[in-house]
Amino acid sequence: MDRLELRTLRYFVAVAEELHFGRAAVRLHMSQPPLSRAIRALETELGATLFHRASTGVILTGAGAVLLDEARALLDRADRVRARVATAAGAAALTVGILGDSTDPDVVRLAETYRRRHPHVEVTIRETDLTDPTCGLHAGLVDVALTRGPFDPTGLTTHTLRADPVGALLRADDPLAGRASLTPADLADRRWFRFPAGTDPLWQAYWHGGEPRRGPVVRTVRECQQVVLWNGTVGMTLAEHVPAEGLTVVPLTGLPPSPVLLAWPRADPSPLVRSFVRTAIAAYDAA
Amino acid sequence: MDRLELRTLRYFVAVAEELHFGRAAVRLHMSQPPLSRAIRALETELGATLFHRASTGVILTGAGAVLLDEARALLDRADRVRARVATAAGAAALTVGILGDSTDPDVVRLAETYRRRHPHVEVTIRETDLTDPTCGLHAGLVDVALTRGPFDPTGLTTHTLRADPVGALLRADDPLAGRASLTPADLADRRWFRFPAGTDPLWQAYWHGGEPRRGPVVRTVRECQQVVLWNGTVGMTLAEHVPAEGLTVVPLTGLPPSPVLLAWPRADPSPLVRSFVRTAIAAYDAA
DNA sequence: TGCGACGATACCCGTGCGGTATCGGGTGCG
DNA sequence: CGCACCCGATACCGCACGGGTATCGTCGCA
The missing domain is CATH 1.10.10.10 (Winged helix-like DNA-binding domain superfamily/Winged helix DNA-binding domain)
Structure with missing residues (x-):
């Protein structure tokens, strides 16, 4: 039957x-x-x-x-x-928060896929600087965030899509720039760029190489690169990151890879949020 | 999607x-x-x-x-x-062979179910006497048989639905009629009803209790009962069989149970045959 | 405040679907 | 005439999904 x-x-x-x-x-x-x-x-x-x-x-x-x-x-x-x-269902709107000021082609493709399959939904992409890994979720500025961990998950549901190894961001003329890999200990005496006070503690700790650091405060990827380029400060970034001219990335060992994840408010997510999550998971599974 | x-x-x-x-x-x-x-x-x-x-x-x-x-x-x-x-698809006809001259309510229900789900199919039920367990399949008289084994499966596909324990069919005043169970050896010296020469050998051997027998030749269930009733001949039947007045059934041990099975020509079964098989299997699974 | 109703969640298990490897037979070409 | 390829069928396997039971959370009501 x-x-x-x-x-x-x-x-x-x-x-x-x-x-x-x-x-x-x-x-x-x-x-x-x-x-x-x-x-x-x-x-x-x-x-x-x-x-x-x-x-x-x-x-x-x-x-x-x-x-x-x-x-x-x-x-x-x-x-x-x-x-x-x-x-x-009427006009529907979905605001997706993404992290950082770099344009990720994956995100663009995902947004296109979702718009094609849900043409009635007005999708807005909202970029956040690096100081808020929840991309405004806690502030209610976005419905769902495509971001990176770790951060305080209180009141949020998260789903990890992927994890990327991380590396140290150095000036190309740094004494350590030629090394095949580094550990945070190798950079213990350096000045690191830092995130402002008030940034999520877990997030801050992760990108400071697991230790308290001193150094200039930055908010965006561009600022990170500029700070490193100008005065030899160091910091972490993704190992696959292709740095700007004059900079280099050396893989960091002994640190957990940086998770890419979806996050949305735990309480009663709307069908739009759920459908976006489904689409995103399918897209990342396929890739 | x-x-x-x-x-x-x-x-x-x-x-x-x-x-x-x-x-x-x-x-x-x-x-x-x-x-x-x-x-x-x-x-x-x-x-x-x-x-x-x-x-x-x-x-x-x-x-x-x-x-x-x-x-x-x-x-x-x-x-x-x-x-x-x-x-x-046009007028379609399906002839189903069933074994024996007793009306099995399961078969009636199955036929009703199938007719309801395939109203365009003209379903014919063709009863065969006990001498042809293939119900005329080899002769091309039916498209599919709902019968019992064992028989020569050459050129046929079979699917076992169930297996029923068997018993000895005795007169109620037979000296062994009170026994809780019997083996073929207990009845070795008796005259058994037999199937005619030419009946499928496997089938014949099964219902003769696994041994060669002498006795009157029968073709139908009714004949079996009459022969046993008249002259004390014995034979096998289903253990659940409710016998006619003056007869009794005693479970036989040490014999494989009698399989209920579907059979149809191996070569290229039509969708109608396949759909009937599917319906039958589902019906017997449910029961 | 305890209880009942009801939808949601957690977890388990079997089946069905899609996969790869292989068969069979029919056709066409050397 | 035989060999090889084309193409649908078959065999078998692994996993995801759909269905089950048990339980929870919440709301209304006595």
């Missing part, structure tokens, strides 16, 4: 249009055997032969032609359901 | 009509938690809130009302697809 699902009908339409199981499978981004099985099961379910499989090729039977017609109509209608519900 | 399936929409319609998750779950023959999850996932998928869950009860949102409308239309159309394809 329950093999007749929209997914199965999409499979059927693909095969009926290609008249070739292999090509249809490619189009459906799957392999051929499960497709053959699904069509076979559909035939069993309906009690009718939908394709004649001859060595010369695959052709539709009469029943198959009728089903093709019906299936297309059904799928068209199903596709419109999303739009109808979306307009009925 | 793929949470929007007909099954999910059926869930949604049930909840929207009951405005009560628990009752909707009952109607859908499932428990309440998976239903809540499914609706929640649907909301996430669509990026819209479909129900307001207040302590006073559940009410539809505007988006929910629109979806209810759309979902009903979609489900109606989907239900008609089956009928459309069936008529396009």
